[in-house]
Each structure stands twice: as C-alpha cells, then as structure tokens.
Amino acid sequence: MQRIGVFVCHCGTNIAATVDVKAVAEALGHEPGVVISQDYQYMCSESGQELVKNAIREQKLTGVVICSCSPRMHENTFRKAAASAGLNPYLVEIANIREQCSWIHKEVANATDKAIILGKAAVAKVHLNTPLNSMESPVVKRALVIGGGIAGIQTALDIAEAGFDVDIVEKQPTIGGKMAQIDKTFPTLDCAACILTPKMVEASQNERITIHSFSEVEDVKGFVGNFTVKIRKKARFVDETKCTGCGLCTEKCPMKKVPNEFNLGLDNRSAIYIPFAQAVPKVATIDPNYCMMMKTGKCGVCSKVCSVGAIDYKQQDTIIEQQYGAIVVATGFNPINLDKYDEFAYNQCPDVVTSLELERLMNAAGPNGGTLLRPSDKSHPHTIVFVQCVGSRCDDEKGKPYCSKICCMYTAKHAMLIREKYPDTEVYVFYIDVRTPGKNFDEFYRRAVEQYNVHYIKGMVGKVTPKSDGKIDVQASDLLANEQLHIDADMVVLAAAIEPDKTARPLATMLTTQMDTNDFFTEAHPKLRPVESATAGIFLSGACQGPKDIPETVAQGSAAAAKAIGLLCKNSITCNPCVAHSDELMCNGCSSCEKVCPYGAITYIDKEFRMPDRTTKVRRVASVNPAVCQGCGACTVACPSGAMDLNGFSNSQIMAEVDAICK
Amino acid sequence: MQEAMIKRAKELLADGSVDRVIGWKRGEFAYDMTPAVFTSAEELDSEFIFDDFTSANVSKYLVKETAKEGKILAFLKPCDTYSFNQLIKEHRIDRDKVYVIGIPGGPKLDIEKIKAKGITGILSVKNEDYTLKIETLYGEETMPFSEAILDKCASCKSKKHVVYDELIGEDGDVLDSNRFDMVEKLENMTAQERFDFWRDQLSKCIRCNACRNVCPACTCENCVFDNPKSGIDNKAPADSFEENMFHIIRAFHVAGRCTDCGECSRVCPQHIPLHLLNRKFIKDINELYGEYQAGADTTSRAPLNTYTKDDCEPSIVHERGVE
Numbered sequence: 001m002q003r004i005g006v007f008v009c010h011c012g013t014n015i016a017a018t019v020d021v022k023a024v025a026e027a028l029g030h031e032p033g034v035v036i037s038q039d040y041q042y043m044c045s046e047s048g049q050e051l052v053k054n055a056i057r058e059q060k061l062t063g064v065v066i067c068s069c070s071p072r073m074h075e076n077t078f079r080k081a082a083a084s085a086g087l088n089p090y091l092v093e094i095a096n097i098r099e100q101c102s103w104i105h106k107e108v109a110n111a112t113d114k115a116i117i118l119g120k121a122a123v124a125k126v127h128l129n130t131p132l133n134s135m136e137s138p139v140v141k142r143a144l145v146i147g148g149g150i151a152g153i154q155t156a157l158d159i160a161e162a163g164f165d166v167d168i169v170e171k172q173p174t175i176g177g178k179m180a181q182i183d184k185t186f187p188t189l190d191c192a193a194c195i196l197t198p199k200m201v202e203a204s205q206n207e208r209i210t211i212h213s214f215s216e217v218e219d220v221k222g223f224v225g226n227f228t229v230k231i232r233k234k235a236r237f238v239d240e241t242k243c244t245g246c247g248l249c250t251e252k253c254p255m256k257k258v259p260n261e262f263n264l265g266l267d268n269r270s271a272i273y274i275p276f277a278q279a280v281p282k283v284a285t286i287d288p289n290y291c292m293m294m295k296t297g298k299c300g301v302c303s304k305v306c307s308v309g310a311i312d313y314k315q316q317d318t319i320i321e322q323q324y325g326a327i328v329v330a331t332g333f334n335p336i337n338l339d340k341y342d343e344f345a346y347n348q349c350p351d352v353v354t355s356l357e358l359e360r361l362m363n364a365a366g367p368n369g370g371t372l373l374r375p376s377d378k379s380h381p382h383t384i385v386f387v388q389c390v391g392s393r394c395d396d397e398k399g400k401p402y403c404s405k406i407c408c409m410y411t412a413k414h415a416m417l418i419r420e421k422y423p424d425t426e427v428y429v430f431y432i433d434v435r436t437p438g439k440n441f442d443e444f445y446r447r448a449v450e451q452y453n454v455h456y457i458k459g460m461v462g463k464v465t466p467k468s469d470g471k472i473d474v475q476a477s478d479l480l481a482n483e484q485l486h487i488d489a490d491m492v493v494l495a496a497a498i499e500p501d502k503t504a505r506p507l508a509t510m511l512t513t514q515m516d517t518n519d520f521f522t523e524a525h526p527k528l529r530p531v532e533s534a535t536a537g538i539f540l541s542g543a544c545q546g547p548k549d550i551p552e553t554v555a556q557g558s559a560a561a562a563k564a565i566g567l568l569c570k571n572s573i574t575c576n577p578c579v580a581h582s583d584e585l586m587c588n589g590c591s592s593c594e595k596v597c598p599y600g601a602i603t604y605i606d607k608e609f610r611m612p613d614r615t616t617k618v619r620r621v622a623s624v625n626p627a628v629c630q631g632c633g634a635c636t637v638a639c640p641s642g643a644m645d646l647n648g649f650s651n652s653q654i655m656a657e658v659d660a661i662c663k
Numbered sequence: 664m665q666e667a668m669i670k671r672a673k674e675l676l677a678d679g680s681v682d683r684v685i686g687w688k689r690g691e692f693a694y695d696m697t698p699a700v701f702t703s704a705e706e707l708d709s710e711f712i713f714d715d716f717t718s719a720n721v722s723k724y725l726v727k728e729t730a731k732e733g734k735i736l737a738f739l740k741p742c743d744t745y746s747f748n749q750l751i752k753e754h755r756i757d758r759d760k761v762y763v764i765g766i767p768g769g770p771k772l773d774i775e776k777i778k779a780k781g782i783t784g785i786l787s788v789k790n791e792d793y794t795l796k797i798e799t800l801y802g803e804e805t806m807p808f809s810e811a812i813l814d815k816c817a818s819c820k821s822k823k824h825v826v827y828d829e830l831i832g833e834d835g836d837v838l839d840s841n842r843f844d845m846v847e848k849l850e851n852m853t854a855q856e857r858f859d860f861w862r863d864q865l866s867k868c869i870r871c872n873a874c875r876n877v878c879p880a881c882t883c884e885n886c887v888f889d890n891p892k893s894g895i896d897n898k899a900p901a902d903s904f905e906e907n908m909f910h911i912i913r914a915f916h917v918a919g920r921c922t923d924c925g926e927c928s929r930v931c932p933q934h935i936p937l938h939l940l941n942r943k944f945i946k947d948i949n950e951l952y953g954e955y956q957a958g959a960d961t962t963s964r965a966p967l968n969t970y971t972k973d974d975c976e977p978s979i980v981h982e983r984g985v986e
Contacts, residue, residue: 506972586885590753595968604754617730619884620754638968640916641883642893655894 002033002127005061006119007052009043009068011098016041018102020112024067028119033127035059044074052078053085063091063126067119069098088131090577090648095122117661124660128653132577137627139225139573140325143564144169146217146507149177150196150550151542152330153203154557155564159328160208162565167210167322168203169217169231171503174279175200177332181262181356183363185550186413187444193278193365200280213281216503218319220327220510221600223630224537225573227324235315237286237294238272242310245282249302249311250274258290260367263360266375267367272302272311276365286311326564327511329521329533330541330557331504335496336391340398344387344494349466350375352492355386355407358414372418374491377470381425381490384418385474386411387461388431391497400497400518405547407495408435412448414493419452428455428487430476438549457485464492498547512598513538521545531560539563578648579629580636582622585609586643589620593635593644601628602635665713667831668738668766672711673704675736681762682733685724687717693787694774698724700735713738715790718771718813720924722746722756723879729757737761740768741835742815744824745922745958746879751826752961753920755882765827765834770816775934777811780804815925815938818842825959842923846942865907867933874910874927874937880917887916914940919948919967922958947983951975 006028010016021039029037036059040048043066055061064087066078071094079089097115105111143159145152148170159166168175180200182192203209212231219230253270260269262276271290274282284302292299293313303311335356338346346352351374353361364370374381388407391399408431415427434456436442448454459479466472474487500519508515513533514522521540524532531540541560542553567573582593584607594602602622609617622644624635635644636651645651672684688699688710696716701707720743728735739747744765750756772788777797784800793808820842822835849857875881875888887893888909923945927937948955952966952974
C-alpha cells in the first residue's frame with residue numbers, strides 16, 4: 001500500500017497570493033494513498049525540508065509530492081532531502097504550481113482549482129514511481145571553444161591556464177574576430193590591435209591550445225563530460241604545417257581584384273591571401289572562387305614562388321573527430337544587413353558607410369592607411385553625420401527590437417577621434433537616447449560633447465539623399481528644437497544594429513541548446529546562471545548570448561572558462577538514472593529508436609527467445625546503453641510498438657498524469 | 664501470365680533455389696482470391712491463381728515466412744514491392760530468404776462494385792476485351808471493366824517495381840496519380856464538416872481489425888491494441904468517439920511508414936475509406952518535409968524519424984492546424 005505525503009509551498013506570497021494553499025493541501029489529502037498533506041511558507045527552507053524529512057520517517061512514506069516552483073528550481077533540493085531521510089530520491093515528484101499556475105493566473109478560485117489538478121496529476125504519477133539509482137560517467141578533460149574572437153580567445157586562454165587542453169574552432173582563416181577589425185577601443189582609446197594581437201599570439205603559442213582555423217563544427221554527439229564533435233577543416237589549399245606566412249605568394253598572385261572581407265570590401269586583396277598582417281595562424285589561404293589556377297588550370301604562380309612547397313591545389317576538406325568534456329560557444333555577432341534601409345541610401349552612395357566600415361577607413365592598416373577619406377572620391381570629408389539606432393530598438397520587421405548596446409559608445413568614440421584628428425570637420429550625431437551606463441562611459445560621452453564640440457541632436461534622420469555635386473543631403477528632425485533640418489554632409493555613418501552570427505542557429509540545433517527569438521543563446525538563468533546554457537556542459541561566452549562591449553565580453557569569456565574548468569576538474573559526473581529501456585518481448589527491431597537517438601545510445605542484438613510452443617526464435621531487439629542515454633525520450637515516441645519506455649517518465653506514468661488531469 | 668508464373672515457380676522449386684512459393688489461391692467464391700503458400704509443383708498446378716482478383720498484398724506474409732527455415736519465392740506486384748522494401752528497411756523481412764519475382768500490377772477488380780450493379784449469385788467473372796462477362800446463377804451479365812476497378816488501382820501511384828530479383832513482363836514507371844484529390848477536398852472543408860465526415864465514416868466501424876491485420880505497416884510483435892500493459896487493449900470505449908480513435912491512433916502509428924498500398928480500405932467490410940487518413944499524413948509529410956515515398960528504397964531516412972536543420976519549425980505545423 002502506498003503512503004504518500006503531499007507538501008504545499010506558499011513560496012512567500014509567490015504562490016499563496018493567487019492559490020489557496022490550504023485548500024490545495026486539504027483537497028490533495030483526500031487523494032488515494034495520501035496519508036499526510038501539509039502546507040508551509042517556504043518548503044525549500046531548512047525547516048521546510050525538515051518537515052518533509054520528518055514526515056518521511058514518521059509516516060513511513062513511500063512517495064512524496066511537493067507542490068512548489070518549477071522542478072528546474074528545487075527538484076534536486078527535495079530529492080536530496082528525501083535521500084537523507086532514507087527515501088529513494090526518485091520517489092519525489094514536483095507539481096509546479098508557481099510558474100505554471102500562480103504566476104500566470106489572476107483569479108484565486110481558478111488558480112486554486114488548477115493547482116489541485118496539477119497536484120492530483122503528481123500524486124497519480126508518484127503511485128507508479130519506482131526507486132532509481134544513479135551511475136557515474138567519466139569526464140573527458142578537454143574543452144572545445146567555438147569561435148575565435150576575443151570571447152573565445154579569453155575563454156581558451158583561461159581554460160589552458162588551469163591546465164586543460166582546449167581547441168578553438170574558427171570559421172575564418174584567422175582568429176581575432178570583430179575586435180581585430182576595430183581601430184580604437186572605448187573608453188580609453190587604446191588601439192584594439194595592440195591589446196588583441198598579443199592575446200592571439202599567446203593563444204597560438206600556448207601548448208595546451210590547438211587552433212583549428214578555417215574550420216567549422218559539423219556534428220555534435222554525446223552529452224556533458226563526453227561530447228564527440230566532428231570538425232570540418234575546410235580546404236585552404238595551403239599546407240598549414242609548411243607555410244611560413246612570408247606573404248610572397250600574395251604579392252605575386254596576379255589575381256588582385258578580390259573584394260577584401262577584412263576591410264569589408266572597401267579595397268581588394270589577391271586570390272591567395274593572409275587576412276591581415278597579424279593573422280593567427282599566419283598562413284595563406286587560396287580563395288577557389290577567384291584563383292585562376294583553380295578556375296582555369298592556368299597560372300600556378302603561388303606554387304612556383306613558394307619556397308617551402310606549401311601550395312596544394314588538390315587539398316580536400318578533412319574531418320577531425322575529437323572528444324570533449326565541455327563546449328563553450330563564442331560565435332559572436334555581425335552588423336545587420338542594411339539592404340532594406342533605402343532611406344539611408346546605403347546601397348546607392350559609397351559615402352554612406354556603417355560604423356564598422358568607418359573603423360576600417362580610420363585604421364592604419366585599412367584601405368587608406370589611416371587617413372579618413374571619402375570612399376567615393378578619396379577627398380577629405382568636412383561634415384560627417386552619424387545616425388544612431390539603425391535597426392536597433394526598432395518595432396518593425398526590418399530591424400531588431402533590442403538595443404545593440406555598443407553603438408552609443410563607439411559613435412562617441414568615432415566622433416571624438418575625428419574631431420581630434422581633423423578639427424575642421426563638423427560632426428553631427430542623431431540619437432534617440434544616449435545610453436552610457438558603464439565605468440567611465442558617461443564621462444567619455446560628455447567629453448565628446450563638451451570638449452570636442454560634437455553636435456548631438458536628439459532626433460532621427462528621415463532621409464539621406466546623395467546629390468549630384470557629391471554632397472549628401474541629410475534630412476532630419478531636431479526633436480528638442482522642434483524643427484526640420486537639412487545638413488549637407490560629406491559622409492554619413494550608420495550605427496547598424498548587431499545580430500548573432502548566422503552560424504549560431506544551426507549550431508544551437510546541434511548542441512540542443514535554446515535560443516531566443518533574436519537567435520541569441522539563452523542562458524540557464526538570466527540572473528544566477530548567465531554563462532551556462534540550459535544544456536549541461538555547454539557554456540556561453542560573449543555576444544552570442546546578447547549584445548556586449550569588449551570588457552563585458554572578456555569578463556563573460558573568463559566566467560564561462562571558470563564554469564568549464566569546474567566541470568573538467570571532476571573525474572566523473574553522476575548520470576541521470578531516468579534512461580530508456582526496451583521491453584524485448586515487444587521490440588520489433590525496426591530501428592526507429594536508433595534513428596532518432598541523438599546520443600547513439602541504442603544498438604541491436606540478435607537474441608534468442610523461447611516461444612510458448614517451446615521452440616526458440618532469434619529476434620533482433622534494441623538494447624540501450626544506460627551510460628550514454630540521456631533520457632530525452634525521443635525513442636519512446638518513435639517506437640511503434642511501445643516497447644521503449646523511460647525510467648521515471650514511463651508511458652503509464654504519463655498516461656496516469658493525463659488521466660488525473662482529465663478526470 | 665498465370666502459366667508463366669507457375670512454370671517459373673516450378674523451375675525454382677525443382678532446382679532447389681526456393682523451398683516455398685507465396686501467391687494466391689481461390690477461396691470460397693470465384694472472386695475470392697486469397698494469399699497462399701505452395702510447396703509442390705502439384706499444388707501450384709491445381710491451386711495457384713493469378714487473375715483480376717488477386718489484389719491482396721502478400722508482402723506482410725513474408726515477415727512470418729522468412730522467420731522459417733528455407734527460402735521462399737514471392738510474386739510481387741509493383742505496389743507490393745513498396746511494402747516489401749519498407750519491411751526490409753524495418754528489419755522485419757530477411758531479404759536473403761526471399762526470391763522476388765516482379766509481376767505486372769492491376770488494375771484489379773472490386774467485386775463490391777459488380778455487386779453494386781445488382782448482380783448477385785456470381786459464379787465467375789471474365790474480362791473479354793475490357794468488358795466483364797459475369798456468369799451468375801441467374802444467367803450472364805455484362806458490365807464495362809473500367810466501372811469495376813478497385814479504388815486503390817484507380818489512383819495507382821506506381822507501375823514500377825522498386826525491388827525484384829527477376830521480372831515477368833515489363834516494368835513500368837512511377838505515375839502522376841490523382842491520389843490526393845479527395846484529401847484536398849477534405850482539407851477544404853470546415854473543421855465541423857470534416858469532423859462530421861469522419862464521424863459518419865468511422866461510426867460504421869465494427870472493430871473487426873481487418874484493416875490492422877492486413878496492413879503491411881502493422882507488424883508489431885505485440886500490437887498496442889492487444890497489449891495489456893498499454894492500457895487500451897480490450898478497453899470498453901467510454902463513448903462512441905473513443906471507438907473512432909482506433910483508426911486515428913493506427914494512422915499515427917503507421918505515419919511515415921505507410922506506403923499507401925490501399926489494403927486497409929480494400930478489406931474493410933464496412934467500406935470506410937481508411938486510406939484517406941494515411942494519405943493525409945503522406946500529403947503533409949510531402950509538403951512539410953519534401954517528397955517522400957515510404958518503401959521506395961531501403962536506405963533513405965524517413966522524414967518523421969530524421970532530424971535535419973532545415974526541418975520546418977513546429978509552429979508552422981501548428982499554424983496549419985488552426986482554422
């Protein structure tokens with residue numbers, strides 16, 4: 001006979017304000033098998049847990065139902081409490097009457113009814129719960145960092161520093177990411193390259209760090225502590241181990257009209273190229289879309305001039321398979337595409353540029369050697385207009401609903417740098433709000449206004465029209481003066497919103513991690529677990545989780561590293577005993593479950609069965625490896641005969657819950 | 664055709680290539696052709712039949728037959744080869760134990776359509792130049808062949824054999840069939856009209872299980888409807904709607920695996936168009952995940968148990984269901 005205890009939590013007023021907790025305890029006390037039903041103000045507190053433990057001991061409970069917050073919050077707390085009182089922790093069920101009830105309903109009567117129903121479902125389930133025991137699984141002491149920008153570099157350096165091997169996968173030919181393209185950094189105006197490139201070199205020289213540049217993650221299998229990742233090393237047609245990065249091939253290459261991605265297409269590069277002088281690894285890459293040898297079979301100059309024979313036109317993509325204990329995602333961001341913003345004439349006029357393009361135009365290693373010139377006629381611009389929030393804080397389809405966070409500060413930086421270097425240039429900034437929370441940020445912005453006389457105008461630019469004399473007419477409204485303005489500008493700079501890199505979504509699918517509607521990775525808890533994803537063993541670093549500036553990115557990179565190190569330090573982790581198993585007498589051996597298993601936990605064996613007529617029959621049946629199974633339950637749904645079932649979430653338990661709700 | 668098949672079957676039996684032959688023999692009536700296993704030349708000569716009524720799909724029988732010792736010769740029509748392939752894919756048939764001879768498909772005849780003309784006491788049906796000469800107890804009747812063909816043959820999806828060891832006769836092509844026309848009609852109904860249509864149809868069900876027993880996708884060792892642990896076996900329905908759920912559950916169970924062989928509707932004694940449930944699934948799969956024909960091969964991954972990054976989001980599937 002079951003002896004079930006029900007414990008209803010008030011959660012202060014979180015639950016008790018909308019749910020009549022006494023009525024819930026009273027109603028559930030009459031459910032079959034329930035011998036004790038109590039309510040308490042904070043069930044998760046020390047004394048609340050004591051209440052549960054004492055009841056288990058005194059009432060000799062065989063099952064416990066806690067009506068409280070989400071099991072993601074405190075299931076473990078109550079399982080531990082039950083275990084310490086001598087009850088198998090898997091005989092505890094949580095009825096979520098907070099997130100799924102009190103927080104989303106307003107009327108006490110309805111919320112109370114629903115809380116009772118949720119409680120009844122949990123009671124019905126706990127009747128069928130069976131004791132389960134956990135196993136241990138080993139942790140592979142190696143981490144993978146996806147993305148080689150400043151976030152990924154920082155994470156990798158910190159993990160390596162702690163003594164663990166770490167691999168960086170970067171899809172570009174070099175690590176460095178967006179920071180490598182930036183000229184100066186706010187609020188100190190030190191040069192980005194001067195602080196980034198030493199870190200890049202440090203990463204490449206650290207013997208615990210392996211950099212897979214020009215590579216992408218192809219496939220991820222496994223689970224926390226034991227991921228198996230396939231990495232596609234794309235053919236760069238240059239042998240990385242031989243190339244010395246001397247750059248002779250890039251000088252001699254006759255095909256020099258390839259838009260240079262690193263300078264955002266503002267100048268050209270050769271078909272064989274090294275993205276920039278401080279690239280890591282400093283290895284050439286052939287662009288097969290432009291290389292004449294690859295396209296027509298005629299040329300081969302690079303191969304002839306290469307003194308170490310590193311050129312290999314026949315190189316193929318290779319797949320590396322590696323085991324990892326932890327994975328850190330650091331896929332970063334990109335400015336949004338401005339094709340839809342016709343009003344700013346971005347596609348019509350070369351002198352309308354994005355802020356990132358301006359970084360390159362002002363950079364000493366950029367297309368103009370650091371002198372700010374108009375892209376159209378290489379003349380010195382005398383009037384520059386900055387437009388803030390292009391696609392940020394936007395409520396239409398074109399843009400993003402969020403604030404891109406970094407634009408206010410980098411625009412102040414750009415304005416200040418221009419005024420410093422070219423005092424004859426007038427700079428206008430059109431803004432909705434200027435947002436400068438951060439250490440020394442507001443001081444920085446005020447310097448731009450007060451010391452450098454940058455014209456900050458509250459209002460949006462309505463239309464940008466290139467004129468025949470080469471000037472650009474900027475039509476805008478000044479909201480404070482309540483007047484329409486026309487500014488004859490030489491250049492217009494658009495602070496384009498930033499969005500997560502496009503590779504993030506397919507990656508999230510591979511990693512079974514969650515994303516928000518804007519494709520930023522979702523953290524496990526917005527306040528308390530900001531660098532972990534909800535999937536165990538997957539951590540988040542940098543702008544892939546949300547817009548961030550460099551100091552925040554670095555801080556989060558180190559935080560993600562700390563979490564990964566915490567995992568890698570363990571020799572083994574406790575496995576979830578809620579794993580699948582197959583009823584061999586019912587299994588057809590059809591392979592449906594094997595096909596849907598994301599962890600490769602299911603294999604097939606030919607097994608001999610004794611039939612009712614005393615003959616034997618050999619049948620193909622599924623067999624689950626419990627150490628590999630993560631209990632996702634996909635197999636139980638795919639199984640046509642119902643042979644596959646999940647410990648702790650069996651078909652009959654779930655049907656019992658549904659029946660209890662529908663009764 | 665029948666002679667050629669018997670001749671070849673006898674040869675293969677004689678040289679020891681196969682131990683048994685699965686084909687069709689006459690049942691109680693002249694139009695009542697039922698799958699049968701033959702083990703000798705004599706049996707073949709006296710009982711083996713292949714005519715306009717041998718429409719039964721023999722693929723499912725091979726699950727049990729290949730579990731036995733020895734090799735069996737199976738004569739498969741084009742539609743049967745799809746079911747055969749699907750069962751190979753699900754590891755239900757041991758391919759090494761079957762010798763497949765592809766034979767021409769239909770159109771086959773539907774005795775119900777002949778009876779619907781008021782023709783009773785049927786003794787034999789002969790096709791003479793696409794006119795049926797029907798000998799009855801009360802004299803001879805005639806009707807056009809085209810008016811008596813099985814529904815499943817009228818919307819034939821393929822004359823191509825997707826698997827065979829040898830062919831008797833010619834192989835055909837995959838056809839551009841009109842098989843989704845009725846599904847479209849149902850889709851265009853309002854939810855209430857559609858509900859009424861299915862309630863009307865499914866309420867005729869007498870739960871004889873013929874559809875399940877004939878279905879080549881229903882080969883579970885222990886069907887959920889017979890499994891005491893499933894909680895639904897022998898359960899007295901709470902209301903008439905719950906009884907209707909049998910077919911809906913079955914359609915879900917075979918979704919993505921049903922080759923649209925049409926046997927469920929053919930054998931239904933109550934003439935419920937059960938194949939429409941399956942076709943709705945097939946049409947949805949085609950539209951949401953790209954064209955897919957279950958049983959067309961033995962290697963491709965079925966859309967419903969494959970996950971690709973291009974799969975449509977569940978919200979799209981959900982929105983389609985909203986009226």
